[in-house]
């Protein structure tokens with residue numbers, strides 16, 4: 001199905017004037033078809049499992065496959081995988097370790113860096129010096145770059161400056177990084193502004209696109225969660241943006257067993273085809289007015305394979321509370337889990353043997369994978385009593 005649909009310039013999709021960039025042999029931006037991408041959910045050093053993920057995503061006809069690296073050992077694993085998949089189009093997620101850029105760039109077609117993660121290493125260097133380092137590696141290896149801003153890890157400076165407007169903090173960070181890349185004479189880049197709330201994704205991308213209509217956009221709702229809610233959240237954002245001519249590549253981020261990861265690509269293409277052909281699905285009445293479960297899609301950082309089962313069990317166990325307006329976040333690792341659960345009423349993030357439970361920003365404790373559901377239920381019951389003493393309406 002790759003490239004089978006034009007995915008733009010039809011009566012239901014306004015044309016967009018972004019510049020064309022290339023990620024290896026895949027073009028995005030301008031009149032190019034909207035590329036559909038996904039990410040390997042396995043630990044990169046588990047060669048057998050990661051190779052299987054790549055096979056699954058290739059079979060689903062992913063245009064671009066993203067893999068995360070955190071260490072030199074991960075890069076070595078990527079090198080071994082590259083021999084097995086010489087023609088695959090790969091994007092690499094540098095996570096917090098921007099220093100890996102020069103050794104990983106020869107193996108991939110795109111580097112994603114998160115402006116909010118650059119402050120972690122080498123604190124004596126400026127952000128600009130670090131960006132220059134990544135740009136140099138990308139230039140020398142003909143890689144594209146994605147400036148990937150994420151709601152859960154916005155650069156602390158911007159978070160502080162735009163305390164009352166989290167969307168503006170993301171947009172300003174992205175616009176400033178674009179300016180840095182422009183000043184460095186690097187044009188082969190795109191931007192993403194992801195949030196777990198569809199409405200914020202819509203707003204952030206609308207604001208950014210107004211300011212930088214030339215820069216291609218990668219769209220996605222982060223931690224959309226399990227199907228079908230995760231699909232609906234993504235569809236809400238994509239319908240609004242793509243029909244307005246905003247968006248050049250997409251990722252549908254779903255919590256799925258590894259063997260089903262190809263569904264992200266399949267669902268992405270279905271949504272694009274529906275928009276192209278004018279099949280807009282109205283959002284079911286009361287959608288997300290009751291219980292909202294956010295779950296990350298899992299990636300190489302996931303700390304325990306039980307994570308997807310846990311997310312599914314949480315949804316099942318919480319069915320009894322579906323009419324209460326509460327948000328529960330379930331995250332797969334200690335790196336992004338603690339920050340990305342802050343805005344939820346109750347948050348769970350996984351460690352190798354225990355699951356941490358939070359109430360807003362407050363940590364309640366850590367529990368074994370067997371105990372956590374019971375503990376979560378106790379907290380939900382208490383929260384229902386506290387917040388909704390008169391029934392489903394807030395106190």
Ligand code: SF4
Nearest residue numbers: 296298299302332333
């Ligand atoms: S929360 Fe952790 S495991 Fe989940 S997608 Fe984000 S980095 Fe990966």
